[in-house]
Amino acid sequence: MAKLKFPSDLKYARSDEWVRVEGDIVTMGISDYAQDALNDIVYVDLPSVGQKFSKGDSFGSVESVKAVSDVYAQVSGIVFAVNDELSSNSELVNSDPYGEGWLVKFKIEGAGDFADLLDASAYEEYCQNR
Amino acid sequence: MKYNEPLIYEISSPGRIGVNLPVCDVPESELPADLIRDELGLPEVGELQVVRHFVKLSQLNYAIDKGFYPLGSCTMKYNPKINEDVARYTGFAGLHPMNDEDSIQGALHVMYTLQNWLAEVSGFDAVSLHPAAGAHGEFAGILMIRKYHLDRGDVSRTKILVPNSAHGTNPATVTMAGMTVIELPSDHNGDVDLEALRAVCEGPEREHIAGMMITVPSTLGLFERGILKIIDMVHQAGGLMYMDGANMNALMGIVKPGELGFDVMHYNLHKTFSTPHGGGGPGCGAVGVNSKLKPFLPMPWVDIVEPADHEDEYPLYGFVKPEKTIGRLKAFHGNFGMHTRAYAYIRAYGGEGLFEVSKHAVLNANYVRSQLKDTYKIPYNRACGHEFVIEAHLDGAESIHALDISKRLMDYGIHPPTNYFPLIVPEALLIEPTETETKETLDEFIDAMKQIAREAKENPSLLTSAPHTMPVKRLDEVRAAKQLVLCCAPIMKGGTVE
Numbered sequence: 282m283a284k285l286k287f288p289s290d291l292k293y294a295r296s297d298e299w300v301r302v303e304g305d306i307v308t309m310g311i312s313d314y315a316q317d318a319l320n321d322i323v324y325v326d327l328p329s330v331g332q333k334f335s336k337g338d339s340f341g342s343v344e345s346v347k348a349v350s351d352v353y354a355q356v357s358g359i360v361f362a363v364n365d366e367l368s369s370n371s372e373l374v375n376s377d378p379y380g381e382g383w384l385v386k387f388k389i390e391g392a393g394d395f396a397d398l399l400d401a402s403a404y405e406e407y408c409q410n411r
Numbered sequence: 412m413k414y415n416e417p418l419i420y421e422i423s424s425p426g427r428i429g430v431n432l433p434v435c436d437v438p439e440s441e442l443p444a445d446l447i448r449d450e451l452g453l454p455e456v457g458e459l460q461v462v463r464h465f466v467k468l469s470q471l472n473y474a475i476d477k478g479f480y481p482l483g484s485c486t487m488k489y490n491p492k493i494n495e496d497v498a499r500y501t502g503f504a505g506l507h508p509m510n511d512e513d514s515i516q517g518a519l520h521v522m523y524t525l526q527n528w529l530a531e532v533s534g535f536d537a538v539s540l541h542p543a544a545g546a547h548g549e550f551a552g553i554l555m556i557r558k559y560h561l562d563r564g565d566v567s568r569t570k571i572l573v574p575n576s577a578h579g580t581n582p583a584t585v586t587m588a589g590m591t592v593i594e595l596p597s598d599h600n601g602d603v604d605l606e607a608l609r610a611v612c613e614g615p616e617r618e619h620i621a622g623m624m625i626t627v628p629s630t631l632g633l634f635e636r637g638i639l640k641i642i643d644m645v646h647q648a649g650g651l652m653y654m655d656g657a658n659m660n661a662l663m664g665i666v667k668p669g670e671l672g673f674d675v676m677h678y679n680l681h682k683t684f685s686t687p688h689g690g691g692g693p694g695c696g697a698v699g700v701n702s703k704l705k706p707f708l709p710m711p712w713v714d715i716v717e718p719a720d721h722e723d724e725y726p727l728y729g730f731v732k733p734e735k736t737i738g739r740l741k742a743f744h745g746n747f748g749m750h751t752r753a754y755a756y757i758r759a760y761g762g763e764g765l766f767e768v769s770k771h772a773v774l775n776a777n778y779v780r781s782q783l784k785d786t787y788k789i790p791y792n793r794a795c796g797h798e799f800v801i802e803a804h805l806d807g808a809e810s811i812h813a814l815d816i817s818k819r820l821m822d823y824g825i826h827p828p829t830n831y832f833p834l835i836v837p838e839a840l841l842i843e844p845t846e847t848e849t850k851e852t853l854d855e856f857i858d859a860m861k862q863i864a865r866e867a868k869e870n871p872s873l874l875t876s877a878p879h880t881m882p883v884k885r886l887d888e889v890r891a892a893k894q895l896v897l898c899c900a901p902i903m904k905g906g907t908v909e
Contacts, residue, residue, distance in 0.1 A: 323892035347831040
């Protein structure tokens with residue numbers, strides 16, 4: 282557990298997505314804890330640019346040799362960009378979950394509500410107690 | 412044993428033949444030129460080569476007839492050979508699905524009787540043998556629930572509650588039936604979180620709840636202690652209760668799901684009732700229903716169409732269409748070969764015998780659990796049903812994962828348990844010994860598991876590079892999932908495999 286990273290500039294969901302807010306653009310991916318628990322990721326199913334999701338909707342899935350897990354929108358919005366690189370290099374989610382392994386960028390619709398998300402230290406504590 | 416058996420294409424030699432076709436006894440007719448190929452890509456081998464090739468492959472196979480198979484959730488019990496004898500009776504095996512009902516009264520009697528026996532075992536009003544497998548039975552059940560609500564004119568009930576410990580087929584079934592899933596969390600005892608359930612049943616989704624799917628005992632092998640409250644809450648909200656009967660091997664003669672209040676459930680005849688499985692089928696996912704859902708059963712369904720005149724005569728059976736049936740789910744009458752085997756199994760054991768089956772399945776699982784609880788972490792360590800879960804984390808062997816233990820078990824001649832399921836237990840190993848194993852076999856397994864735990868600490872690479880005694884060593888699962896390339900094509904054209 283000690284070697285897992287929890288960057289302090291991100292917010293985290295209890296369903297293990299991370300969120301980076303930059304103006305009205307929100308980037309999402311899965312946490313280091315999630316990629317470690319899932320093991321080798323072999324396929325990432327992502328939405329198309331322009332698709333609309335509400336907070337809490339499943340916008341795609343991450344498939345590892347162990348299981349397929351849904352990933353959930355942590356904000357309501359329209360898909361602004363997806364990480365196409367993952368279609369051929371899904372292992373980026375394992376090797377760099379917060380960088381090159383990002384999944385989608387949403388353009389926020391309305392006021393983004395992030396009150397239910399955890400900061401890095403709270404999320405790390407949450408992970409340690411599971 | 413020689414392990415590196417080549418592909419049959421690799422032992423092919425041009426011009427070699429194994430079969431002399433009989434002289435053509437019907438007039439020849441020319442095939443259209445565009446349908447004739449010069450290259451068929453078939454292997455050219457003699458009969459003895461074919462026999463040896465497939466006998467060797469069969470020796471590489473692992474099966475319940477060869478060794479212990481504690482594959483959790485799958486109930487890999489021994490399938491008595493008398494089942495096979497019965498299924499091969501000419502009167503059964505020689506039937507054609509297009510036979511007239513008049514000429515297959517014996518087969519219909521078997522189906523009718525099996526329907527009733529299954530209904531009795533689980534406390535339901537009626538059973539259909541039509542679905543071909545467990546997930547197919549789930550699909551039938553959820554379609555019946557949907558049609559039940561629509562038939563009452565209630566179009567708003569489109570959501571099904573599913574606990575997060577469920578078999579993956581449950582949410583898949585809901586989606587296939589055009590409905591949506593509301594996922595329920597588990598509490599710290601591994602039971603459904605009753606407060607979360609209450610919140611949904613009394614919240615804004617109340618009017619949208621079509622029903623709930625739940626496995627009993629749960630996928631953790633635990634009896635759901637709040638089951639009566641769960642059934643009551645969902646019924647109060649207007650939903651119906653579906654029981655995933657995959658784990659029925661723990662319940663026969665002990666609990667009747669229909670009497671608990673379930674409205675519908677599926678049975679896996681290929682698990683509980685000893686019809687063979689592993690390798691993809693055929694199976695039978697019979698569905699049992701109470702009186703509310705009986706009119707919706709899939710068709711065709713076997714019933715008496717003309718009662719017998721005298722007690723010692725048989726009635727006339729026929730395929731009937733239930734009044735508000737959800738319709739057909741597959742061609743013809745289900746997998747009849749499975750019905751004969753399950754009939755033979757129940758006939759051989761009788762009601763008392765089935766009770767003994769479940770008692771011993773539960774006893775065996777609890778024996779293994781109690782013997783392993785000091786070596787491995789058992790996250791929900793209370794009396795279990797027919798199976799239990801280990802969390803494959805060993806203190807002092809942090810690099811070892813569930814997969815490493817599974818692979819190492821193969822070196823001990825044991826089929827690995829189910830790994831990484833249920834999803835709510837990290838590094839899960841789901842162990843189901845079944846009732847048909849002797850104490851000696853269980854002890855061998857326990858010894859192997861303890862020895863592997865020692866190896867994990869003293870020589871972890873023995874596990875991480877396992878298996879060592881199999882025809883192929885550790886497989887690259889990532890590459891297997893990402894590069895879906897079959898290698899036969901070049902050989903069929905006379906080339907070689909890279």
